[in-house]
Amino acid sequence: MGEFDFSVWGPSLPFIRDGLLFSLRLTLIAMTGGIVIGTLLALARLSPFKPLSLAAGAYVDTMRSIPLVLVILWFFLVIPFLTGKPVGAETSAIITFTAFEAAFYCEIMRSGIQSVPRGQVWAAQALGLTPAQAMLNVVLPQALRNMLPVLLTQSIVLFQDTSLVYAIGAKDLLKAADVVGKNYNRPVEMIVLSALIYFAICFSLSLAVRQLQKRVAIVR
Amino acid sequence: MIEIRDVSKSYGATPVLKGCSTTVAKGEVVVVCGPSGSGKSTLIKCVNGLEPFQQGRIVVDGVSVGDPATNLPRLRARVGMVFQHFELFPHMSVRRNLALAQVQVLGRSAEEADARGLKLLDRVGLAAHADKHPAQLSGGQQQRVAIARALAMDPVCMLFDEPTSALDPEMIGEVLDVMVELAREGMTMMVVTHEMGFARQVAQRILFMDQGEIVEDSPAGDFFAAPKSQRAQLFLSRILHH
Amino acid sequence: MDYHWNWGIFLEQVKAGEETYLHWLVTGLGWTLAVSLAAWLLALLLGITVGTLRTVPHKGLAVLGATWVELFRNIPLLVQMFLWFFVVPELLPPDWGLWVKQDMLAKEFVTAALCLGLFTSARVAEQVRAGVGSLARGQRDAALALGLTLPQAYRHVILPQALRIVIPPLTSEFMNVFKNSSIAFAIGVMELTFQARQMQEDSEQGIETYLAVTLLYFICAFAANRGMAWIEARSRVPGLIAKPG
Numbered sequence: 001m002g003e004f005d006f007s008v009w010g011p012s013l014p015f016i017r018d019g020l021l022f023s024l025r026l027t028l029i030a031m032t033g034g035i036v037i038g039t040l041l042a043l044a045r046l047s048p049f050k051p052l053s054l055a056a057g058a059y060v061d062t063m064r065s066i067p068l069v070l071v072i073l074w075f076f077l078v079i080p081f082l083t084g085k086p087v088g089a090e091t092s093a094i095i096t097f098t099a100f101e102a103a104f105y106c107e108i109m110r111s112g113i114q115s116v117p118r119g120q121v122w123a124a125q126a127l128g129l130t131p132a133q134a135m136l137n138v139v140l141p142q143a144l145r146n147m148l149p150v151l152l153t154q155s156i157v158l159f160q161d162t163s164l165v166y167a168i169g170a171k172d173l174l175k176a177a178d179v180v181g182k183n184y185n186r187p188v189e190m191i192v193l194s195a196l197i198y199f200a201i202c203f204s205l206s207l208a209v210r211q212l213q214k215r216v217a218i219v220r
Numbered sequence: 221m222i223e224i225r226d227v228s229k230s231y232g233a234t235p236v237l238k239g240c241s242t243t244v245a246k247g248e249v250v251v252v253c254g255p256s257g258s259g260k261s262t263l264i265k266c267v268n269g270l271e272p273f274q275q276g277r278i279v280v281d282g283v284s285v286g287d288p289a290t291n292l293p294r295l296r297a298r299v300g301m302v303f304q305h306f307e308l309f310p311h312m313s314v315r316r317n318l319a320l321a322q323v324q325v326l327g328r329s330a331e332e333a334d335a336r337g338l339k340l341l342d343r344v345g346l347a348a349h350a351d352k353h354p355a356q357l358s359g360g361q362q363q364r365v366a367i368a369r370a371l372a373m374d375p376v377c378m379l380f381d382e383p384t385s386a387l388d389p390e391m392i393g394e395v396l397d398v399m400v401e402l403a404r405e406g407m408t409m410m411v412v413t414h415e416m417g418f419a420r421q422v423a424q425r426i427l428f429m430d431q432g433e434i435v436e437d438s439p440a441g442d443f444f445a446a447p448k449s450q451r452a453q454l455f456l457s458r459i460l461h462h
Numbered sequence: 463m464d465y466h467w468n469w470g471i472f473l474e475q476v477k478a479g480e481e482t483y484l485h486w487l488v489t490g491l492g493w494t495l496a497v498s499l500a501a502w503l504l505a506l507l508l509g510i511t512v513g514t515l516r517t518v519p520h521k522g523l524a525v526l527g528a529t530w531v532e533l534f535r536n537i538p539l540l541v542q543m544f545l546w547f548f549v550v551p552e553l554l555p556p557d558w559g560l561w562v563k564q565d566m567l568a569k570e571f572v573t574a575a576l577c578l579g580l581f582t583s584a585r586v587a588e589q590v591r592a593g594v595g596s597l598a599r600g601q602r603d604a605a606l607a608l609g610l611t612l613p614q615a616y617r618h619v620i621l622p623q624a625l626r627i628v629i630p631p632l633t634s635e636f637m638n639v640f641k642n643s644s645i646a647f648a649i650g651v652m653e654l655t656f657q658a659r660q661m662q663e664d665s666e667q668g669i670e671t672y673l674a675v676t677l678l679y680f681i682c683a684f685a686a687n688r689g690m691a692w693i694e695a696r697s698r699v700p701g702l703i704a705k706p707g
Binding site for chain 3: 265268270292293294295296297298299300301303304305307308309310311320321324325326352353354355356369370373
């Protein structure tokens with residue numbers, strides 16, 4: 001068995017905190033943006049206007065069938081061509097994750113919208129609401145509520161996936177652990193620390209989601 | 221053949237069976253009836269140990285069901301059971317449904333099991349359907365296959381748990397016909413059912429259950445002529461005037 | 463910025479060698495397939511076992527199964543790769559650890575397949591558990607009432623049905639395995655993503671490179687999907703209509 005020296009954990013904490021904060025910021029921005037764009041994509045997919053629904057479908061299916069690492073590499077390569085100037089790994093990561101996760105949130109919102117009974121739309125329209133008003137005031141709130149546990153579970157997956165910004169060197173939790181590990185020549189201890197932090201956060205969040213799921217199930 | 225002594229069972233704090241006792245003699249046909257939720261299905265599932273019970277004693281053909289040392293699979297192999305929802309195995313052909321337990325439990329050869337299965341299938345009038353899958357048969361046909369599957373194990377007695385209540389009305393007759401014939405041949409049977417016509421025709425005794433208790437345990441003639449308890453009277457009048 | 467397209471790049475020689483870029487990509491595809499298929503085999507074996515054990519009425523087994531699933535589900539796959547590659551050899555007895563680090567053949571490949579296989583097994587286990595749970599209790603009762611023992615009931619009645627039910631969700635897990643195998647680049651497996659990064663740097667024709675690699679991943683996902691559809695069609699039960707969705 002190798003020699004372990006966990007005393008490196010103490011001095012690493014400031015770096016770890018900065019990395020973790022970036023990971024969380026990336027998660028929250030991509031989650032918010034992803035849910036908004038994903039909902040728009042879902043509406044587009046359900047639109048009776050064929051070209052729109054086909055385009056949205058093609059976007060979602062493409063994103064869902066290629067590895068995230070490759071998507072990260074693609075955006076890192078292409079964004080400078082589109083903007084005309086190089087962007088940092090962090091900015092690139094935020095754009096990538098928002099665009100990528102939108103495809104996954106789209107599928108969740110789509111099944112959420114479809115889970116609302118047709119009678120709700122008829123009732124809203126019978127009251128004189130326009131289809132857009134019915135969607136915004138009646139269908140989407142129910143869809144969001146029904147899908148809340150699934151959206152949150154997807155967001156835990158998103159948090160784990162942010163570790164893949166490693167591929168372009170953005171300074172997230174894992175990268176911070178990696179750098180400290182190299183500086184102090186204690187890579188093994190730092191990998192263990194990052195695994196523990198990820199596990200603690202993801203496990204407690206998934207327990208919380210499970211509690212929420214029970215409560216939502218009772219109310220319904 | 222079946223002896224039930226002071227059997228009680230509860231789910232947590234909710235009692236489902238309260239001190240049930242009765243016996244079923246060899247060759248006897250006993251019908252168990254009562255309103256839904258009265259515990260009759262639970263009681264019949266206790267007889268072959270599908271439902272555990274906390275108190276009391278059930279002895280089937282000399283074997284104590286609740287005894288931890290009892291080899292339950294061996295006992296169940298000798299007690300046939302027919303379920304409300306047939307429970308044929310949907311991924312197997314009718315032929316394999318009949319052969320499975322004969323080969324796996326009784327150790328019969330594949331040929332022997334197949335021959336025995338076909339014979340019983342012929343007896344319930346379904347020999348032509350041996351190579352179909354359950355989902356390709358009607359409900360009445362599926363239940364007849366299920367009876368043949370239980371008989372293929374050469375059981376010493378048969379348990380029926382509401383065998384016709386999941387069937388469309390026009391299919392009930394074909395299943396009851398098979399059961400009547402079985403009763404006439406002297407099979408020991410314990411039958412949970414609402415089919416009072418069947419009960420009148422072949423049952424020697426009727427058990428009436430309500431709220432986990434055996435309220436009445438009488439010869440069939442007496443039960444239909446004059447049920448002793450008020451609950452049974454009420455139940456009979458509801459079910460017969462329906 | 464201007465971009466100079468060069469579609470002939472695949473047939474050009476790499477900067478420091480005799481071989482062409484096409485050769486790199488083909489090698490990458492080979493490793494992607496090898497890691498994915500090995501991991502999938504492991505995931506099926508372990509996942510079906512663990513998922514089944516989680517449905518058996520036994521406290522100890524249930525806790526073991528739950529721990530298994532939570533452990534693999536709550537740590538990022540990339541971090542798991544590093545754990546298996548850098549940390550686990552340190553936990554072994556010294557001479558074993560040394561052997562793993564110095565002498566083991568295709569150490570990156572074995573680690574990646576093992577890690578991805580275990581990770582996926584937790585997800586397969588959850589699907590199998592749900593599949594068994596969705597079967598009506600009556601099927602188990604009917605099997606037991608015929609005198610089958612619980613293992614026999616699982617073997618002949620419960621699992622054959624549950625496994626048919628889980629084929630559609632397992633199809634998307636199989637496609638995920640190919641996607642997730644891309645993470646093996648981080649411990650030096652020379653699979654498609656590794657080759658994509660290498661070729662992009664070496665040739666400076668990033669768009670052509672990534673397009674080719676994206677296409678290859680598409681083909682893998684499509685093949686996985688068709689393969690599972692074939693199995694699903696083969697195992698269909700006559701008279702039963704497939705449930706929608």
